[in-house]
Amino acid sequence: PNTTASPFANLNTDVIVENSTSSGVYGVQRNPRVSNLIIGSNYFVSFFAKKITRDFCYFEDFNAFQSPIIKVYFNLSTGLVGFNSGGVNAKMENYGNGWYRCSFSFVASNYVSMDYRIAAAISDNTNSYVGTVSNQAISVTGCELKQNSSLTSVIPTLASAVTRNADVISKTSVFNASEDFTFFYEGKTINNSTSTYFDLGSLGYLVSVPPTHSFRFRYNATNYLAGASEYFKYVIKKNSTNMKIFMNGVLLHTITTLPTGLVNLSMYVGEVDNLKIWKQALTDAECITLTT
16 A cells, blocks of 8 residues: 655655565565666665564565675664675665665676565564564655666656756855854765865865865865865864864864854765754764764
C-alpha cells in the first residue's frame, strides 16, 4: 500500500507488509533490471526508509551482477550503517520524522546490469525471516541511481530518467556576521583543472586551486591556508571574541579580526555534499567532530 507521509510532498511511500511465509523476503525490487550501466563508471544509489516495526532495511544486488557483491544493511533505529558485504562507501542521513536517506557508492564492474531489491530485516545481516500477517515493516520511497562520483541532492524522478543540471546558489542576507554563527561545508573539487570556488560575500570566499587542491579561506585580504585535499569538511565558526577555521578534524586558524554585516552566498563551482549554517557558535569539540 501507499501513504503520502514521505519526506517530499510529491512522492508517495511504499509500505512493506509482511505475511507468514517461512523464510520470507519482504521488500520491493527493480523490474525490469537496470541494464545500462557503464563498466568502470562511478554510481551512487540512495533511497529513503523509515522504521514502522522493523529496525533494519537493506539494499541487495540479489543476482550478484556486480563484484564484489553489493549488500548493505541500514539501522533505522540508530541511523548507523550495518553489515556491508561489498565494502562500499555507505552512509545514512537523518531527514527527520523517522526518515533516513540511505546511500552508497560503487564502481560498475563485470556487467552492465544490476537486479536489486530494498527489503526489511529483523536484524543486521538477516535477509529472510518469518513475518507476521499484515504487519507493516518499513516505509521506503525515492530510490535513485545516479552516474556520479559523489552524492547529490534529491531529484524526484516520477517518470523517465533525467539529466542533472548544476545547482546555482544565490542567496542574499543568509546570516549576520556581526552575530555568532557556524558555517559548515562538505564537498570536493570537480577535476584537476578547475578551481572550486564558494563566494561568501562580505565574509570572503573559499577556494581550492588545482592541480594540488590547496585549499584556502580568503578573508580581509589574507589567505588562511588549509592544506591540500580533494575532499573537504570545512567549518568557519565565529563568537564574540574570535573566528576559528576547522578542516577535516583539525583546528587550523584562530582569527581575532571579526567580520560584520550580512553574508550572501553565491557563485559556487564544485560538488556540495552538505551545507549547513547555525546562528550560534558551536563548541570546538563539536566542530572537530563535524569535520572528521
